[in-house]
Amino acid sequence: HLSSMRTPTAMIVGLVLCPCGLLLSLTGTLAPNWRQVSLVPDQPVDLILEQGIWDMCRERQSNHDRLCGQPDELGYFEQVPVQVARGMMPTSLVVTLLGLLVAALGVRCWRNEPLHLLAGVAGLVLLLSGLLSLVPVSWYTHELWALPAPAGSTLVVGYSLVLSYLGSCLEILGGLALTLSFHHCCKER
Secondary structure, eight states, X not given: OGGGGSOOHHHHHHHHHHHXXXXXXXXXXXXXXXXXXXSOTTSOTTEEEEEOSSOEEXXXXXXXXXXXXXXXXXXXXXXXXXXXXXXXXXXXXXXXXXXXHHHHHHHOSSSSSOOHXXXXXXXHHHHHHHHHHHHHHHHHHHHTTTSOXXXXXXXXXXXXXXXXXXXXXXXXXXXXXXXXXXXXXXXXX
């Protein structure tokens, strides 16, 4: 019958959300903008410092002069939330790729029936990858105002942090959607 030929909706949802989550997390991990420092005393008013987990940049808003590889004079990179993010974000990306590979094998495009057990396992792996990036992103957000910055400056959340957070959430939702495949395994038993 025809219904067995269709890929289950939950699998499609998982296979759409997780690659999107991966792209957002990758951008968030690499882009040096987890936090923006502005209105730094004794500096031009339009100067913004962007801090990521790998690099620091300074940009003048008036002329868009941007310089990366700024020296870390305040020991920002030594902070535990930054160190944890440096370890967990790349780990999450690798686990996501692994989960997507398993999902691709489980969801089948070349077979009549999806491998529900494999798709379910992929869901758990992708759920884990989402949590692996959600933990450092949440911790960094919690510590954002406690991390070292020039005294008297203004601190705000950077776009990399927002993208990483969204990426984590999409991976978790996609992973949960794929774990629904386990339901089918139980039904077959």
